Amino acid sequence: MKIAVRYYSKGGNTEKLADAIAEAVGVEAETVDRPLDERTDIVFLGSAVYANGIDESVKRFLRKNAGYIGTLYNFSTAAVAPSTYKQVKKVAEENDIAMSEKEYHCKGSFLFLNPGRPNAGDLTRAAAFAKIVCQNAD
Numbered sequence: 406m407k408i409a410v411r412y413y414s415k416g417g418n419t420e421k422l423a424d425a426i427a428e429a430v431g432v433e434a435e436t437v438d439r440p441l442d443e444r445t446d447i448v449f450l451g452s453a454v455y456a457n458g459i460d461e462s463v464k465r466f467l468r469k470n471a472g473y474i475g476t477l478y479n480f481s482t483a484a485v486a487p488s489t490y491k492q493v494k495k496v497a498e499e500n501d502i503a504m505s506e507k508e509y510h511c512k513g514s515f516l517f518l519n520p521g522r523p524n525a526g527d528l529t530r531a532a533a534f535a536k537i538v539c540q541n542a543d
């Protein structure tokens with residue numbers, strides 16, 4: 406089973422989740438600038454909320470790699486907003502990408518909000534989420 410982790414992170418919060426998820430499933434986390442090079446059964450895609458939206462590079466990754474994505478799993482951070490699931494799902498649907506309803510989201514630090522997040526507990530939960538996804542897909 407082929408697994409990949411891709412993320413976009415301006416400030417490093419989502420990157421921390423990406424690294425925890427990647428380590429849990431035994432791959433390297435890469436940014437969305439790195440295309441998939443073959444059909445990939447499980448793609449964990451990390452994003453964050455900026456001005457109520459997701460970065461354009463996340464959308465571009467989905468458009469360019471649609472044909473290689475088996476099932477997409479969302480993970481995200483935000484200061485206050487809910488997860489990026491709906492915004493990612495919209496682009497996934499436009500590009501005929503199957504997306505799981507299972508996702509992982511936690512708060513990310515921003516200015517004086519949520520200091521230290523994601524914290525050790527957030528990273529442990531992200532890793533557990535990823536392991537369960539991959540175990541159930543075996």
Ligand SMILES: Cc1cc2nc3c(=O)[nH]c(=O)nc-3n(C[C@H](O)[C@H](O)[C@H](O)COP(=O)(O)O)c2cc1C
Nearest residue numbers: 414415416417418419453456457483484485486513
């Ligand atoms: C330019 C910018 C805009 C943001 N806009 C929002 C927002 O609209 N809603 C929100 O809940 N958080 C917002 N945030 C907070 C980020 O979602 C939060 O810090 C997130 O964890 C950032 O992830 P990153 O460190 O991986 O980039 C914003 C952060 C930045 C830098």
